[in-house]
Amino acid sequence: MFTPLELIYPVVSRRAGGLSLGVDLFPDRKTCNFDCPYCEIFPFPGEPPFRPEDLDRELAEFFEVDYPSFPPDLPLRDLTLSGSGEPTLSPHLGSALASIRTARDRWAPGADLVLITNSTTLGHPETAALLGRCVDEAGLRIWAKLDGGNEEWYGRMSRSRVPFRDVVEGILSFSSAHAVIVQTMLCTLDGRGPSDADLADYAGLVEDVLGRGARFLEIHLYTQARPSPEGRTSPLPEADLSAAADLVSRRAPGVPVRVFGRTGELSR
Ligand code: SF4
Known part of the structure:
Protein backbone atom coordinates (compact mmCIF):
# COMPACT_ATOMS: atom_id res chain seq x y z
CA MET A 1 0.00 0.00 0.00
CA PHE A 2 1.57 3.32 -1.09
CA THR A 3 1.52 6.34 1.18
CA PRO A 4 -0.82 9.11 -0.04
CA LEU A 5 1.32 12.05 -1.14
CA GLU A 6 0.14 15.58 -1.88
CA LEU A 7 3.24 17.37 -3.12
CA ILE A 8 5.07 14.75 -5.15
CA TYR A 9 3.83 12.49 -7.91
CA PRO A 10 5.72 9.85 -9.88
CA VAL A 11 4.90 9.80 -13.60
CA VAL A 12 6.22 7.85 -16.55
CA SER A 13 7.64 10.58 -18.75
CA ARG A 14 8.05 10.20 -22.53
CA ARG A 15 10.61 12.99 -22.55
CA ALA A 16 12.59 11.84 -19.51
CA GLY A 17 12.59 8.26 -20.83
CA GLY A 18 11.57 6.68 -17.53
CA ASP A 24 4.09 20.55 -6.99
CA LEU A 25 4.72 23.90 -5.34
CA PHE A 26 1.06 24.89 -5.67
CA PRO A 27 -1.13 22.18 -4.12
CA ASP A 28 -3.67 24.81 -3.02
CA ARG A 29 -4.41 26.48 -6.40
CA LYS A 30 -3.01 26.86 -9.88
CA THR A 31 -0.54 29.76 -9.93
CA CYS A 32 0.78 30.85 -13.29
CA ASN A 33 1.32 34.01 -15.31
CA PHE A 34 0.49 32.10 -18.50
CA ASP A 35 -2.91 30.79 -19.52
CA CYS A 36 -1.94 28.25 -22.17
CA PRO A 37 -4.97 26.80 -23.97
CA TYR A 38 -3.33 23.36 -23.90
CA CYS A 39 -2.61 23.46 -20.14
CA GLU A 40 -3.44 20.08 -18.64
CA ILE A 41 -4.29 21.32 -15.17
CA PHE A 42 -7.94 20.55 -14.52
CA PRO A 43 -9.76 22.36 -11.72
CA PHE A 44 -8.97 20.66 -8.42
CA PRO A 45 -10.34 21.03 -4.91
CA GLY A 46 -7.11 22.35 -3.43
CA GLU A 47 -5.03 21.07 -0.58
CA PRO A 48 -3.31 23.14 2.11
CA PRO A 49 -0.59 25.46 0.76
CA PHE A 50 2.94 24.20 0.18
CA ARG A 51 5.16 23.91 3.24
CA PRO A 52 8.86 23.03 2.87
CA GLU A 53 8.75 20.59 5.78
CA ASP A 54 5.94 18.65 4.10
CA LEU A 55 8.05 18.24 0.98
CA ASP A 56 10.98 16.84 2.98
CA ARG A 57 8.65 14.41 4.75
CA GLU A 58 7.02 13.26 1.52
CA LEU A 59 10.36 12.78 -0.24
CA ALA A 60 11.56 10.59 2.65
CA GLU A 61 8.31 8.59 2.59
CA PHE A 62 8.51 8.10 -1.15
CA PHE A 63 12.11 6.97 -1.26
CA GLU A 64 12.03 4.83 1.87
CA VAL A 65 8.58 3.26 1.55
CA ASP A 66 7.20 3.47 -2.00
CA TYR A 67 10.15 3.58 -4.37
CA PRO A 68 11.68 0.19 -3.39
CA SER A 69 8.47 -1.45 -4.70
CA PHE A 70 8.70 0.15 -8.15
CA PRO A 71 9.66 -2.11 -11.09
CA PRO A 72 13.44 -2.19 -11.53
CA ASP A 73 13.05 -1.61 -15.28
CA LEU A 74 11.52 1.80 -14.55
CA PRO A 75 14.52 3.84 -13.45
CA LEU A 76 14.07 7.20 -11.77
CA ARG A 77 15.38 9.66 -14.34
CA ASP A 78 14.74 12.94 -12.58
CA LEU A 79 13.19 14.94 -9.78
CA THR A 80 11.29 17.77 -11.39
CA LEU A 81 9.81 21.02 -10.13
CA SER A 82 6.68 21.49 -12.20
CA GLY A 83 3.12 20.90 -10.97
CA SER A 84 0.14 23.23 -10.86
CA GLY A 85 1.75 26.41 -12.12
CA GLU A 86 5.01 28.23 -12.77
CA PRO A 87 7.52 27.05 -10.14
CA THR A 88 9.66 30.19 -10.24
CA LEU A 89 6.70 32.24 -8.97
CA SER A 90 6.74 30.33 -5.68
CA PRO A 91 8.35 31.95 -2.63
CA HIS A 92 9.51 28.44 -1.77
CA LEU A 93 11.52 27.90 -4.95
CA GLY A 94 14.89 28.02 -3.17
CA SER A 95 13.94 25.62 -0.39
CA ALA A 96 12.29 23.22 -2.84
CA LEU A 97 15.45 23.16 -4.98
CA ALA A 98 17.49 22.44 -1.87
CA SER A 99 15.10 19.65 -0.84
CA ILE A 100 15.16 17.82 -4.14
CA ARG A 101 18.93 18.20 -4.31
CA THR A 102 19.32 16.62 -0.87
CA ALA A 103 16.89 13.82 -1.78
CA ARG A 104 18.64 13.15 -5.08
CA ASP A 105 22.07 13.04 -3.47
CA ARG A 106 20.87 10.70 -0.73
CA TRP A 107 18.52 8.30 -2.51
CA ALA A 108 18.89 8.67 -6.27
CA PRO A 109 22.38 9.91 -7.11
CA GLY A 110 22.00 9.06 -10.79
CA ALA A 111 18.89 11.16 -11.29
CA ASP A 112 18.77 14.65 -12.78
CA LEU A 113 17.26 17.68 -11.13
CA VAL A 114 14.93 19.50 -13.51
CA LEU A 115 13.00 22.75 -13.43
CA ILE A 116 10.25 23.19 -16.01
CA THR A 117 9.60 26.89 -16.50
CA ASN A 118 7.63 29.12 -18.83
CA SER A 119 10.79 31.29 -19.00
CA THR A 120 9.07 34.49 -17.84
CA THR A 121 11.42 34.98 -14.88
CA LEU A 122 14.71 33.85 -16.43
CA GLY A 123 15.56 37.51 -16.96
CA HIS A 124 14.86 38.47 -13.34
CA PRO A 125 18.20 38.91 -11.58
CA GLU A 126 17.29 37.17 -8.31
CA THR A 127 15.67 34.17 -9.96
CA ALA A 128 18.44 33.88 -12.52
CA ALA A 129 21.09 33.98 -9.78
CA LEU A 130 19.34 31.29 -7.73
CA LEU A 131 18.85 29.01 -10.72
CA GLY A 132 22.35 29.65 -12.01
CA ARG A 133 23.87 28.60 -8.69
CA CYS A 134 21.82 25.43 -8.76
CA VAL A 135 22.93 24.67 -12.31
CA ASP A 136 26.57 25.15 -11.36
CA GLU A 137 26.54 23.39 -8.01
CA ALA A 138 23.93 20.64 -8.43
CA GLY A 139 23.62 20.13 -12.18
CA LEU A 140 20.06 21.47 -12.35
CA ARG A 141 18.62 21.27 -15.83
CA ILE A 142 16.35 24.06 -16.95
CA TRP A 143 13.62 23.21 -19.44
CA ALA A 144 12.68 26.63 -20.80
CA LYS A 145 9.42 27.10 -22.65
CA LEU A 146 9.52 29.04 -25.91
CA ASP A 147 6.05 28.78 -27.42
CA GLY A 148 6.19 30.68 -30.64
CA GLY A 149 8.53 32.54 -32.92
CA ASN A 150 6.52 35.74 -33.21
CA GLU A 151 4.34 37.93 -31.03
CA GLU A 152 1.05 36.70 -32.46
CA TRP A 153 1.74 32.97 -32.06
CA TYR A 154 3.18 33.51 -28.59
CA GLY A 155 0.09 35.50 -27.62
CA ARG A 156 -2.21 32.76 -28.86
CA MET A 157 -0.38 30.09 -26.91
CA SER A 158 0.35 31.93 -23.68
CA ARG A 159 -2.49 34.49 -23.34
CA SER A 160 -0.10 36.27 -21.01
CA ARG A 161 0.63 39.90 -20.24
CA VAL A 162 4.33 39.11 -20.14
CA PRO A 163 5.73 40.56 -23.37
CA PHE A 164 7.16 38.09 -25.88
CA ARG A 165 10.32 40.16 -25.99
CA ASP A 166 10.89 39.67 -22.24
CA VAL A 167 10.60 35.90 -22.60
CA VAL A 168 13.04 35.77 -25.49
CA GLU A 169 15.52 38.12 -23.84
CA GLY A 170 15.24 36.17 -20.57
CA ILE A 171 16.07 32.92 -22.32
CA LEU A 172 18.96 34.61 -24.11
CA SER A 173 20.48 36.22 -21.03
CA PHE A 174 20.11 33.17 -18.80
CA SER A 175 21.26 30.60 -21.32
CA SER A 176 24.28 32.65 -22.31
CA ALA A 177 25.64 31.81 -18.87
CA HIS A 178 23.90 28.47 -18.24
CA ALA A 179 22.79 26.28 -21.13
CA VAL A 180 19.13 25.28 -21.17
CA ILE A 181 16.86 22.81 -22.91
CA VAL A 182 14.28 24.71 -24.95
CA GLN A 183 10.84 23.18 -25.15
CA THR A 184 8.17 24.22 -27.59
CA MET A 185 4.59 22.98 -27.78
CA LEU A 186 3.31 22.45 -31.31
CA CYS A 187 -0.42 21.77 -31.42
CA THR A 188 -3.56 23.01 -33.12
CA LEU A 189 -5.82 25.60 -31.52
CA ASP A 190 -9.40 25.59 -32.79
CA GLY A 191 -8.23 23.36 -35.61
CA ARG A 192 -5.38 25.61 -36.72
CA GLY A 193 -1.73 24.71 -36.18
CA PRO A 194 1.27 26.96 -36.64
CA SER A 195 1.50 28.21 -40.22
CA ASP A 196 4.56 27.83 -42.43
CA ALA A 197 5.32 31.49 -41.72
CA ASP A 198 5.03 30.85 -37.95
CA LEU A 199 7.46 27.96 -38.15
CA ALA A 200 9.86 29.98 -40.30
CA ASP A 201 9.73 32.76 -37.68
CA TYR A 202 10.45 30.26 -34.93
CA ALA A 203 13.43 28.76 -36.75
CA GLY A 204 14.69 32.26 -37.50
CA LEU A 205 14.32 33.30 -33.86
CA VAL A 206 16.26 30.26 -32.69
CA GLU A 207 19.02 31.05 -35.16
CA ASP A 208 19.06 34.67 -34.05
CA VAL A 209 19.36 34.02 -30.31
CA LEU A 210 21.99 31.33 -30.86
CA GLY A 211 23.92 33.86 -32.92
CA ARG A 212 23.66 36.33 -30.04
CA GLY A 213 25.15 33.90 -27.53
CA ALA A 214 22.28 31.71 -26.29
CA ARG A 215 23.30 28.13 -25.48
CA PHE A 216 20.80 25.32 -25.95
CA LEU A 217 21.63 21.77 -24.89
CA GLU A 218 18.67 20.50 -26.88
CA ILE A 219 15.48 21.76 -28.47
CA PRO A 229 -9.76 21.26 -19.72
CA GLU A 230 -10.52 23.70 -22.55
CA GLY A 231 -10.60 21.00 -25.21
CA ARG A 232 -9.69 23.45 -27.98
CA THR A 233 -6.24 22.03 -28.75
CA SER A 234 -5.19 18.84 -30.53
CA PRO A 235 -1.90 17.11 -31.29
CA LEU A 236 -0.08 17.87 -34.52
CA PRO A 237 0.43 14.93 -36.89
CA GLU A 238 3.84 13.27 -36.67
CA VAL A 248 14.66 24.11 -37.04
CA SER A 249 17.66 21.77 -37.32
CA ARG A 250 18.83 23.58 -40.43
CA ARG A 251 18.88 26.89 -38.54
CA ALA A 252 20.39 25.50 -35.33
CA PRO A 253 23.43 23.49 -36.40
CA GLY A 254 25.02 21.60 -33.52
CA VAL A 255 21.91 21.66 -31.35
CA PRO A 256 20.06 18.32 -31.16
CA VAL A 257 16.39 18.81 -32.05
CA ARG A 258 14.22 16.10 -30.51
CA VAL A 259 10.58 15.55 -31.42
CA PHE A 260 7.93 14.06 -29.18
CA GLY A 261 4.64 12.85 -30.61
CA ARG A 262 1.60 11.83 -28.64
CA THR A 263 3.07 8.54 -27.49
CA GLY A 264 6.80 9.10 -27.42
CA GLU A 265 9.89 10.36 -29.16
CA LEU A 266 9.93 10.20 -32.93
CA SER A 267 13.03 8.86 -34.61
CA ARG A 268 14.57 11.20 -37.15
S1 SF4 B 1 2.88 27.68 -18.39
FE1 SF4 B 1 2.47 25.57 -17.79
S2 SF4 B 1 1.22 25.72 -15.91
FE2 SF4 B 1 1.21 27.75 -16.89
S3 SF4 B 1 -0.69 27.75 -18.09
FE3 SF4 B 1 1.02 27.10 -19.44
S4 SF4 B 1 1.02 24.85 -19.36
FE4 SF4 B 1 -0.21 25.59 -17.62
Whole structure:
Protein backbone atom coordinates (compact mmCIF):
# COMPACT_ATOMS: atom_id res chain seq x y z
CA MET A 1 0.00 0.00 0.00
CA PHE A 2 1.57 3.32 -1.09
CA THR A 3 1.52 6.34 1.18
CA PRO A 4 -0.82 9.11 -0.04
CA LEU A 5 1.32 12.05 -1.14
CA GLU A 6 0.14 15.58 -1.88
CA LEU A 7 3.24 17.37 -3.12
CA ILE A 8 5.07 14.75 -5.15
CA TYR A 9 3.83 12.49 -7.91
CA PRO A 10 5.72 9.85 -9.88
CA VAL A 11 4.90 9.80 -13.60
CA VAL A 12 6.22 7.85 -16.55
CA SER A 13 7.64 10.58 -18.75
CA ARG A 14 8.05 10.20 -22.53
CA ARG A 15 10.61 12.99 -22.55
CA ALA A 16 12.59 11.84 -19.51
CA GLY A 17 12.59 8.26 -20.83
CA GLY A 18 11.57 6.68 -17.53
CA LEU A 19 10.14 7.60 -14.20
CA SER A 20 10.01 11.28 -13.29
CA LEU A 21 9.22 12.41 -9.77
CA GLY A 22 7.26 15.65 -10.01
CA VAL A 23 7.06 18.20 -7.21
CA ASP A 24 4.09 20.55 -6.99
CA LEU A 25 4.72 23.90 -5.34
CA PHE A 26 1.06 24.89 -5.67
CA PRO A 27 -1.13 22.18 -4.12
CA ASP A 28 -3.67 24.81 -3.02
CA ARG A 29 -4.41 26.48 -6.40
CA LYS A 30 -3.01 26.86 -9.88
CA THR A 31 -0.54 29.76 -9.93
CA CYS A 32 0.78 30.85 -13.29
CA ASN A 33 1.32 34.01 -15.31
CA PHE A 34 0.49 32.10 -18.50
CA ASP A 35 -2.91 30.79 -19.52
CA CYS A 36 -1.94 28.25 -22.17
CA PRO A 37 -4.97 26.80 -23.97
CA TYR A 38 -3.33 23.36 -23.90
CA CYS A 39 -2.61 23.46 -20.14
CA GLU A 40 -3.44 20.08 -18.64
CA ILE A 41 -4.29 21.32 -15.17
CA PHE A 42 -7.94 20.55 -14.52
CA PRO A 43 -9.76 22.36 -11.72
CA PHE A 44 -8.97 20.66 -8.42
CA PRO A 45 -10.34 21.03 -4.91
CA GLY A 46 -7.11 22.35 -3.43
CA GLU A 47 -5.03 21.07 -0.58
CA PRO A 48 -3.31 23.14 2.11
CA PRO A 49 -0.59 25.46 0.76
CA PHE A 50 2.94 24.20 0.18
CA ARG A 51 5.16 23.91 3.24
CA PRO A 52 8.86 23.03 2.87
CA GLU A 53 8.75 20.59 5.78
CA ASP A 54 5.94 18.65 4.10
CA LEU A 55 8.05 18.24 0.98
CA ASP A 56 10.98 16.84 2.98
CA ARG A 57 8.65 14.41 4.75
CA GLU A 58 7.02 13.26 1.52
CA LEU A 59 10.36 12.78 -0.24
CA ALA A 60 11.56 10.59 2.65
CA GLU A 61 8.31 8.59 2.59
CA PHE A 62 8.51 8.10 -1.15
CA PHE A 63 12.11 6.97 -1.26
CA GLU A 64 12.03 4.83 1.87
CA VAL A 65 8.58 3.26 1.55
CA ASP A 66 7.20 3.47 -2.00
CA TYR A 67 10.15 3.58 -4.37
CA PRO A 68 11.68 0.19 -3.39
CA SER A 69 8.47 -1.45 -4.70
CA PHE A 70 8.70 0.15 -8.15
CA PRO A 71 9.66 -2.11 -11.09
CA PRO A 72 13.44 -2.19 -11.53
CA ASP A 73 13.05 -1.61 -15.28
CA LEU A 74 11.52 1.80 -14.55
CA PRO A 75 14.52 3.84 -13.45
CA LEU A 76 14.07 7.20 -11.77
CA ARG A 77 15.38 9.66 -14.34
CA ASP A 78 14.74 12.94 -12.58
CA LEU A 79 13.19 14.94 -9.78
CA THR A 80 11.29 17.77 -11.39
CA LEU A 81 9.81 21.02 -10.13
CA SER A 82 6.68 21.49 -12.20
CA GLY A 83 3.12 20.90 -10.97
CA SER A 84 0.14 23.23 -10.86
CA GLY A 85 1.75 26.41 -12.12
CA GLU A 86 5.01 28.23 -12.77
CA PRO A 87 7.52 27.05 -10.14
CA THR A 88 9.66 30.19 -10.24
CA LEU A 89 6.70 32.24 -8.97
CA SER A 90 6.74 30.33 -5.68
CA PRO A 91 8.35 31.95 -2.63
CA HIS A 92 9.51 28.44 -1.77
CA LEU A 93 11.52 27.90 -4.95
CA GLY A 94 14.89 28.02 -3.17
CA SER A 95 13.94 25.62 -0.39
CA ALA A 96 12.29 23.22 -2.84
CA LEU A 97 15.45 23.16 -4.98
CA ALA A 98 17.49 22.44 -1.87
CA SER A 99 15.10 19.65 -0.84
CA ILE A 100 15.16 17.82 -4.14
CA ARG A 101 18.93 18.20 -4.31
CA THR A 102 19.32 16.62 -0.87
CA ALA A 103 16.89 13.82 -1.78
CA ARG A 104 18.64 13.15 -5.08
CA ASP A 105 22.07 13.04 -3.47
CA ARG A 106 20.87 10.70 -0.73
CA TRP A 107 18.52 8.30 -2.51
CA ALA A 108 18.89 8.67 -6.27
CA PRO A 109 22.38 9.91 -7.11
CA GLY A 110 22.00 9.06 -10.79
CA ALA A 111 18.89 11.16 -11.29
CA ASP A 112 18.77 14.65 -12.78
CA LEU A 113 17.26 17.68 -11.13
CA VAL A 114 14.93 19.50 -13.51
CA LEU A 115 13.00 22.75 -13.43
CA ILE A 116 10.25 23.19 -16.01
CA THR A 117 9.60 26.89 -16.50
CA ASN A 118 7.63 29.12 -18.83
CA SER A 119 10.79 31.29 -19.00
CA THR A 120 9.07 34.49 -17.84
CA THR A 121 11.42 34.98 -14.88
CA LEU A 122 14.71 33.85 -16.43
CA GLY A 123 15.56 37.51 -16.96
CA HIS A 124 14.86 38.47 -13.34
CA PRO A 125 18.20 38.91 -11.58
CA GLU A 126 17.29 37.17 -8.31
CA THR A 127 15.67 34.17 -9.96
CA ALA A 128 18.44 33.88 -12.52
CA ALA A 129 21.09 33.98 -9.78
CA LEU A 130 19.34 31.29 -7.73
CA LEU A 131 18.85 29.01 -10.72
CA GLY A 132 22.35 29.65 -12.01
CA ARG A 133 23.87 28.60 -8.69
CA CYS A 134 21.82 25.43 -8.76
CA VAL A 135 22.93 24.67 -12.31
CA ASP A 136 26.57 25.15 -11.36
CA GLU A 137 26.54 23.39 -8.01
CA ALA A 138 23.93 20.64 -8.43
CA GLY A 139 23.62 20.13 -12.18
CA LEU A 140 20.06 21.47 -12.35
CA ARG A 141 18.62 21.27 -15.83
CA ILE A 142 16.35 24.06 -16.95
CA TRP A 143 13.62 23.21 -19.44
CA ALA A 144 12.68 26.63 -20.80
CA LYS A 145 9.42 27.10 -22.65
CA LEU A 146 9.52 29.04 -25.91
CA ASP A 147 6.05 28.78 -27.42
CA GLY A 148 6.19 30.68 -30.64
CA GLY A 149 8.53 32.54 -32.92
CA ASN A 150 6.52 35.74 -33.21
CA GLU A 151 4.34 37.93 -31.03
CA GLU A 152 1.05 36.70 -32.46
CA TRP A 153 1.74 32.97 -32.06
CA TYR A 154 3.18 33.51 -28.59
CA GLY A 155 0.09 35.50 -27.62
CA ARG A 156 -2.21 32.76 -28.86
CA MET A 157 -0.38 30.09 -26.91
CA SER A 158 0.35 31.93 -23.68
CA ARG A 159 -2.49 34.49 -23.34
CA SER A 160 -0.10 36.27 -21.01
CA ARG A 161 0.63 39.90 -20.24
CA VAL A 162 4.33 39.11 -20.14
CA PRO A 163 5.73 40.56 -23.37
CA PHE A 164 7.16 38.09 -25.88
CA ARG A 165 10.32 40.16 -25.99
CA ASP A 166 10.89 39.67 -22.24
CA VAL A 167 10.60 35.90 -22.60
CA VAL A 168 13.04 35.77 -25.49
CA GLU A 169 15.52 38.12 -23.84
CA GLY A 170 15.24 36.17 -20.57
CA ILE A 171 16.07 32.92 -22.32
CA LEU A 172 18.96 34.61 -24.11
CA SER A 173 20.48 36.22 -21.03
CA PHE A 174 20.11 33.17 -18.80
CA SER A 175 21.26 30.60 -21.32
CA SER A 176 24.28 32.65 -22.31
CA ALA A 177 25.64 31.81 -18.87
CA HIS A 178 23.90 28.47 -18.24
CA ALA A 179 22.79 26.28 -21.13
CA VAL A 180 19.13 25.28 -21.17
CA ILE A 181 16.86 22.81 -22.91
CA VAL A 182 14.28 24.71 -24.95
CA GLN A 183 10.84 23.18 -25.15
CA THR A 184 8.17 24.22 -27.59
CA MET A 185 4.59 22.98 -27.78
CA LEU A 186 3.31 22.45 -31.31
CA CYS A 187 -0.42 21.77 -31.42
CA THR A 188 -3.56 23.01 -33.12
CA LEU A 189 -5.82 25.60 -31.52
CA ASP A 190 -9.40 25.59 -32.79
CA GLY A 191 -8.23 23.36 -35.61
CA ARG A 192 -5.38 25.61 -36.72
CA GLY A 193 -1.73 24.71 -36.18
CA PRO A 194 1.27 26.96 -36.64
CA SER A 195 1.50 28.21 -40.22
CA ASP A 196 4.56 27.83 -42.43
CA ALA A 197 5.32 31.49 -41.72
CA ASP A 198 5.03 30.85 -37.95
CA LEU A 199 7.46 27.96 -38.15
CA ALA A 200 9.86 29.98 -40.30
CA ASP A 201 9.73 32.76 -37.68
CA TYR A 202 10.45 30.26 -34.93
CA ALA A 203 13.43 28.76 -36.75
CA GLY A 204 14.69 32.26 -37.50
CA LEU A 205 14.32 33.30 -33.86
CA VAL A 206 16.26 30.26 -32.69
CA GLU A 207 19.02 31.05 -35.16
CA ASP A 208 19.06 34.67 -34.05
CA VAL A 209 19.36 34.02 -30.31
CA LEU A 210 21.99 31.33 -30.86
CA GLY A 211 23.92 33.86 -32.92
CA ARG A 212 23.66 36.33 -30.04
CA GLY A 213 25.15 33.90 -27.53
CA ALA A 214 22.28 31.71 -26.29
CA ARG A 215 23.30 28.13 -25.48
CA PHE A 216 20.80 25.32 -25.95
CA LEU A 217 21.63 21.77 -24.89
CA GLU A 218 18.67 20.50 -26.88
CA ILE A 219 15.48 21.76 -28.47
CA HIS A 220 12.36 19.71 -27.73
CA LEU A 221 9.44 20.08 -30.08
CA TYR A 222 6.50 18.25 -28.55
CA THR A 223 2.82 17.96 -29.07
CA GLN A 224 -0.15 17.50 -26.82
CA ALA A 225 -0.28 14.06 -25.22
CA ARG A 226 -3.09 14.46 -22.72
CA PRO A 227 -6.45 16.24 -22.75
CA SER A 228 -6.77 19.81 -21.56
CA PRO A 229 -9.76 21.26 -19.72
CA GLU A 230 -10.52 23.70 -22.55
CA GLY A 231 -10.60 21.00 -25.21
CA ARG A 232 -9.69 23.45 -27.98
CA THR A 233 -6.24 22.03 -28.75
CA SER A 234 -5.19 18.84 -30.53
CA PRO A 235 -1.90 17.11 -31.29
CA LEU A 236 -0.08 17.87 -34.52
CA PRO A 237 0.43 14.93 -36.89
CA GLU A 238 3.84 13.27 -36.67
CA ALA A 239 4.73 14.27 -40.23
CA ASP A 240 4.19 17.95 -39.37
CA LEU A 241 6.30 17.63 -36.22
CA SER A 242 9.13 16.00 -38.17
CA ALA A 243 8.98 18.67 -40.87
CA ALA A 244 9.17 21.39 -38.21
CA ALA A 245 12.16 19.68 -36.63
CA ASP A 246 13.95 19.50 -39.98
CA LEU A 247 13.37 23.20 -40.49
CA VAL A 248 14.66 24.11 -37.04
CA SER A 249 17.66 21.77 -37.32
CA ARG A 250 18.83 23.58 -40.43
CA ARG A 251 18.88 26.89 -38.54
CA ALA A 252 20.39 25.50 -35.33
CA PRO A 253 23.43 23.49 -36.40
CA GLY A 254 25.02 21.60 -33.52
CA VAL A 255 21.91 21.66 -31.35
CA PRO A 256 20.06 18.32 -31.16
CA VAL A 257 16.39 18.81 -32.05
CA ARG A 258 14.22 16.10 -30.51
CA VAL A 259 10.58 15.55 -31.42
CA PHE A 260 7.93 14.06 -29.18
CA GLY A 261 4.64 12.85 -30.61
CA ARG A 262 1.60 11.83 -28.64
CA THR A 263 3.07 8.54 -27.49
CA GLY A 264 6.80 9.10 -27.42
CA GLU A 265 9.89 10.36 -29.16
CA LEU A 266 9.93 10.20 -32.93
CA SER A 267 13.03 8.86 -34.61
CA ARG A 268 14.57 11.20 -37.15
S1 SF4 B 1 2.88 27.68 -18.39
FE1 SF4 B 1 2.47 25.57 -17.79
S2 SF4 B 1 1.22 25.72 -15.91
FE2 SF4 B 1 1.21 27.75 -16.89
S3 SF4 B 1 -0.69 27.75 -18.09
FE3 SF4 B 1 1.02 27.10 -19.44
S4 SF4 B 1 1.02 24.85 -19.36
FE4 SF4 B 1 -0.21 25.59 -17.62
